[in-house]
Amino acid sequence: MHGYSGDKQAYLTRLRRIEGQIRGLQRMVDEEAYCIDILTQVSAATRALQAVALGLLEDHIAHCVADAVKSGGPEADEKVKEASAAIARLVRS
Amino acid sequence: MHGYSGDKQAYLTRLRRIEGQIRGLQRMVDEEAYCIDILTQVSAATRALQAVALGLLEDHIAHCVADAVKSGGPEADEKVKEASAAIARLVRS
Amino acid sequence: MHGYSGDKQAYLTRLRRIEGQIRGLQRMVDEEAYCIDILTQVSAATRALQAVALGLLEDHIAHCVADAVKSGGPEADEKVKEASAAIARLVRS
Amino acid sequence: MHGYSGDKQAYLTRLRRIEGQIRGLQRMVDEEAYCIDILTQVSAATRALQAVALGLLEDHIAHCVADAVKSGGPEADEKVKEASAAIARLVRS
Incomplete structure (x- = not known):
């Protein structure tokens, strides 16, 4: 069981x-779409990935870290x- | 034709x-892998996406922007x- | 007393x-230094600020968050x- | 003369x-302010530095890079x- 297990389907x-x-x-x-349009989509995908990471991190602190503490x-x-x-x-990537 | 067209297969x-x-x-x-291991993979995917974006951007400046200039x-x-x-x-995402 | 109080002088x-x-x-x-040299220094200052933030955050989790938990x-x-x-x-800035 | 010279005072x-x-x-x-309040200010300073960098970069592309092209x-x-x-x-810092 991990912090995110309850939200597994959502993740x-x-x-x-x-x-x-x-x-x-x-x-x-x-x-061969226009470069800038591709870059806009790359930024959107990057932000979506970061949002997943931030969610996992919050679950991790609230469960695994809290239990260890x-x-x-x-x-x-x-x-x-x-x-x-x-x-x-995460901050540096 | 765009800046990245020559490298299309590589992209x-x-x-x-x-x-x-x-x-x-x-x-x-x-x-249900360990949260931290998932986060490490999310960081790797984020960096890979950023590398694609930086490559597209360099091609874009070298071709589309340069041609317009x-x-x-x-x-x-x-x-x-x-x-x-x-x-x-990109910087803010 | 805060998480970082012991390291106050270092911060x-x-x-x-x-x-x-x-x-x-x-x-x-x-x-009027060369733009790229200025940008290199801006990146260095940004990274130094982020390192301070990451240190404060670790102290905060280890003390304030842990105590609350x-x-x-x-x-x-x-x-x-x-x-x-x-x-x-932090991740988005 | 550099791209940003005209805006020197503003920078x-x-x-x-x-x-x-x-x-x-x-x-x-x-x-000994509250850690989270310090972190909020660090994020604000980081964003302000990035905004300076983005401005310098746009001036640099519009002048130095454009002239070379x-x-x-x-x-x-x-x-x-x-x-x-x-x-x-910049993207990685």
């Missing part, structure tokens, strides 16, 4: 929509460090 | 790989503004 | 260095939501 | 305002590559 639906956006991008490149011990510190590293990767 | 290959990454994410969510007139200003707006969307 | 030192970077940018603009109740949910909103602002 | 004013934001951040840390030759390619590398640094 799958969002990821399928993003898959559709990526296939739409392939169609645009294949039909309640149990205490070195596991708690580890989970905070691990979540912080994931946040850093 | 399609990259976008198909990103589509595979998104399907991999769906599998991970479906099999050589022709001169209001079209040149317009193309620079349009490219700048696309850059801003 | 002040980093912020003073960033202030120096911003003054350096003013000097570059004033002396241990106390339980609606305050815990609130702190997680508040931290998630701050992460979203 | 200096914006950078001085950002310097003020960074000094405000030092005051907040010194007075009109002159033609290897310098034109070089300027496009250099601008693209600066855009990539």
Whole structure:
């Protein structure tokens, strides 16, 4: 069980929509759409992916990190460090 | 003809790989993989999308914007503004 | 007392260095330095600011959010939501 | 003469305002303000820096890159590559 398990179907639906956006991008490149229109769609897909990441992260802090903090011990510190590293990767990507 | 037309196959290959990454994410969510591992893959897909965008943008400046600049007139200003707006969307997404 | 209180001096030192970077940018603009060199310095200052934010966020989760989680109740949910909103602002800025 | 020279005073004013934001951040840390409030101000300063960068970049493309493109030759390619590398640094920072 993970933080996002309760929303699994919602995350799958969002990821399928993003898959559709990526296939739409392939169609645009294949039909030689205007570069700027392709870039607009790339920005939209990037933002959709980031929204999924932010949702997963909130669920993760609310469940996995919170559970580790309640149990205490070195596991708690580890989970905070691990979540912080994931946040850093997101901010820098 | 657009800036990226010569590299069309390379862009399609990259976008198909990103589509595979998104399907991999769906599998991970479906099999209830660990949240942090999913986030790492989301960051990788985001960076891959950004790399596609940066490539398209360079091709666009080198061809469409450059051609408009050589022709001169209001079209040149317009193309620079349009490219700048696309850059801003990328930086902010 | 906040999560970062123990590292207050270190954060002040980093912020003073960033202030120096911003003054350096003013000097570059004033002396009409090459645009690309200015942009390189802007990227460096932006990354330094983000590193400060990521440090503050890790301290915040390790202390304020963790304390709220241990106390339980609606305050815990609130702190997680508040931290998630701050992460979203960082990722999107 | 650079692309931004005509707007030099406006850029200096914006950078001085950002310097003020960074000094405000030092005051907040010194007075032990709430972490989330500091993070909100860091996001605002980051966005202000990015806006300066986007402005400089548009001026740079409209002038330095455009002039090189009109002159033609290897310098034109070089300027496009250099601008693209600066855009990539911005997108990734």
